[in-house]
Structures are given as C-alpha cells and as structure tokens.
Amino acid sequence: MFEKKLLLVEMQMEVRVVLKAAGFICLVVVGLPANLSILLLFCQLRLLRGCLPPNDLILSHLAAVNFVVLLCRGIPQTMVAFGLKHFMNDWGCKLVIIAYRLGRAMSISVTALLGCYQSVSVAPATPRWATLKRWLPAHLNYVILLLCGLNFILTSFSFLFTQAPPNNGSLPEYTLNLEFCIVVYPGSEVYVSHGTTNTVKDVFFVATMVLAAVYILLVLYQHRQQVKRLQGASRASAAASQAVLLLMSTYVALFGLENVLWGYTLSVPQVMPAISDARVFFASCYSALSPVLIIASNRRLAGHFFCFSCDKKSTEDPSSPGKSKTCHATE
Secondary structure, three states, X not given: OHHHHHHHHHHHHHHHHHHHHHHHHHHHHHHHHHHHHHHHHHHHHHHHHOOXXXXXXXXXXXXXXXXXXXXXXXXXXXXXXXXXXXXXXXXXXXXXXXXXXXXXXXXXXXXXXHHHHHHHHHOOOOHHHHHHHHHHHHOHHHHHHHHHHHHHHHHOOHHHHEEOOOOOOOOOOOEEEOOOOEEEOOOHHHXXXXXXXXXXXXXXXXXXXXXXXXXXXXXXHHHHHHOOOOOHHHHHHHHHHHHHXXXXXXXXXXXXHHHHHHHHHHOOOEOOHHHHHHHHHHHHHHHHHHHHHHHHHOHHHHHHHHHHHHHHHHHHOOOOOOOOOOOOOOO
C-alpha cells in the first residue's frame, strides 16, 4: 500500500514537471520572438519617421516590459522544469525577482494606460475632453515614467526577502517557492500585507481597464447608432478600440485566474509547488499572448510586417530589376 502511494506521488510529480516544462516552453517560444519583433518594428518606424504615434509608443513600452517578464520568469522556470537547480545566488535571485515584479507591474499599468488613452481618443470633442486630448499625447512619456517610479517603490520591498533556495530543500513558513528562488517573509503580517498591497494595486488598474472598456463600448455603440456606416478616421478609430478591448479583456480574464490562486497562497503558510506553478504560468501568459494579439488585431502593424518582408525579398531577389514592389500599410 505504501509503495502504491509512493508510486502515485512520483507519477504526479512527473506529470507536473512535464506540464510545467511544456507550458513555459510555449510561453518563451511564442512570447520572446513576438515581443522582440514588435520592438524591432517600432524601432525601425521610429528611425524612419522620427517619432511614433501615441498608440504605438504605448504598445512599444508594453512589448518591452512583457519581454522582461518572459526573460526573468519564463526562462528560469523552463530551466527548473528541465531539472536544473541552484543556478542562481542570492544577488541573482534578487535581481531577477525585482525585474520580474517591476515588469509585471508595468505590464498591467501600461495596458491600463492604453485603455485610458483610447478612451480619450474616442471621446467626443467637448471642451473638457479637448484639453485632455491635447495634454495626454504630449505627456505620455512622463506618465509612463511616473508609473515606473511608483511601481518600483511598491515592488522593491521584495528585494529584502528574496534569496536562493537552501541546498537541503527545507523551507520556512510564509515562503513563496519559485524553485529557482524563494521569497521568505519574516512573518504572517508581512506576508499578508505585502500580498494584499499588490492585489489592491492590481485591482485598481484592472478596474481602470474595465471602466475604460465600458466607456469605449458606449462611445462606439452611440456612434454606430448615429452613423450606420463608419467611414475614414472613424473606422480606423473603431478598429483600434476593438484591438485595445481585446487586450484588456484578455488581461482581466488571466488576472482573475491568477488572483484566485493568489488568494489561496495568502491563506496557507506553505504553498504547494503545483499551485505556485499554475499561478506563475497565468501571471506570465499575458506577456506571451499580448504581442500575438497586437499583431493579429492591428492591421496597420501587420501591414508593416508584410511591407518589411516584401522589401527584404525585393532587395534579395534581383531577378526583376525593372520592376519595383510597393506595399501600402493602412494608417
């Protein structure tokens, strides 16, 4: 009987390791190239145009922070799933954890900012909205810098509690076990208060996303009631709004799954590895899915990717010197 239980436990561990490896490999393989492609595209557009439109500026920052999230969480988790252990010292863990938490905090903040900016863009041109329409695009960099500073202050406390896992495998109470690193809180009060602070902050930005999404939907509905057929700039604005709504709804869904598990972790002194793996996976999913959604839902960006591909092929294929291939991207 004891041998059967032991065999069952070993099988469960093997299944968990296989699922963990497959999940994080998918996140890394999909997310890192997609985010890097968007970053390189925006860098090229920045060099060609001299500046980026506000929407593209926000999306470029979103791709950058999502790249950091996958780099600091997806790759270490994949290495752990393949059996690598103790490949970081205390300072390496502190750096990776603080970079991940800041990247994740900026990811939700920038997504909320994207929703707010799109809300302002589709708002009617009343005097109150007109002032915000002029002010926000000109100060986006300052807003993002402010968000970065606030998130750094709120996430820097984990620097004090992060360390490499012990060689003997024993963990104290109130520990978040990421396997490649651990976060050891000095007591239940700090453990719960730190988790509650992060949850409240995330809920604030998610609530901002929801309010922005509701407002965008109301504006689009009213516009469709007034004008049965969108034309010109209105059609482009509607398409951009739909892309932003898709990003925000995806984050809200993943946030809900992650925080159900996060609430469980706050209720127990030690967290099971499977629960921690699932929570971390859902927390990292958005960083891998968002660039795919951005490219798939943004015809203008997809057109730029197609244009650069055509330009590259035309320069590499000299078989038709008298003909030039021209691509047109919808702005």
